[in-house]
Amino acid sequence: MNLTRYTVILPSASRPHLLAPSLRSMFAMLCPTPSRLLIHDDAAFPDQQNAIRRVIEAIVPGHVDVIVQFDDPPIFHGPALHWLLQQLRADEEYCFYTQDDW
Numbered sequence: 001m002n003l004t005r006y007t008v009i010l011p012s013a014s015r016p017h018l019l020a021p022s023l024r025s026m027f028a029m030l031c032p033t034p035s036r037l038l039i040h041d042d043a044a045f046p047d048q049q050n051a052i053r054r055v056i057e058a059i060v061p062g063h064v065d066v067i068v069q070f071d072d073p074p075i076f077h078g079p080a081l082h083w084l085l086q087q088l089r090a091d092e093e094y095c096f097y098t099q100d101d102w
Helices: 016-029 049-059 077-086
Strands: 007-012 036-042 065-071 095-097
Touching: 007 016, 007 077, 016 049, 036 049, 036 077, 049 065
Parallel strands: 007 036, 007 095, 036 065
Antiparallel strands: none
8 A cells, every 4th residue: 555645635615614623633643644635615605715725825734735626606515526536646546535524
């Protein structure tokens, strides 16, 4: 098993107050650190995109490649998860799944 390069996929629902502690905890516990972080943010609560961006900038280590997709209106969990999975690289054996409220 080679975990030197893997991606974290994270569906979110415009809740920066939950995303921040989830990301802090995740980066404190995951070893090795993921090489990529894919976030899909559904606009369940209006006008939170800038707050989500600030959380990501403040917490995600600079060497982690971050891709964020914002959908407003929201597309909901199933399509969001589909989008996240479609972004995985073909040669990645593993990904780590979490949510903004975990």
